[in-house]
Amino acid sequence: MTREAVLDLIRRLGRRREGLVAIHVTHPALYARARRCFGSWAAAVRAAGLDYWSEIRRARQHAIDMRRRKRRALVVAKRQAREIHPQ
Numbered sequence: 001m002t003r004e005a006v007l008d009l010i011r012r013l014g015r016r017r018e019g020l021v022a023i024h025v026t027h028p029a030l031y032a033r034a035r036r037c038f039g040s041w042a043a044a045v046r047a048a049g050l051d052y053w054s055e056i057r058r059a060r061q062h063a064i065d066m067r068r069r070k071r072r073a074l075v076v077a078k079r080q081a082r083e084i085h086p087q
Contacts (some may be wrong), residue, residue: 001033003038006030006033006034006037006038007047009030010030010045010048011049011050014048014050018058018062019059020045020050020055020059021055021059021062
């Protein structure tokens with residue numbers, strides 16, 4: 001994959017609603033290639049014309065939102081379990 005192809009793919013993925021969250025998991029080959037071509041993931045994101053720190057904030061907010069959803073689901077499941085099997 002050429003440097004320009006790496007940048008194009010980063011730009012396309014950055015336009016998605018979830019942005020570049022967990023790219024190292026969802027696109028490990030891209031992540032590795034970007035680091036080889038640009039020295040770091042941050043440098044590759046900046047070279048693609050994206051704001052790296054904005055992407056970091058988006059990733060952190062995504063993680064917070066996911067933890068909240070999981071916590072709410074657990075509370076609901078516990079409440080339903082109590083209703084089905086009262087003590």
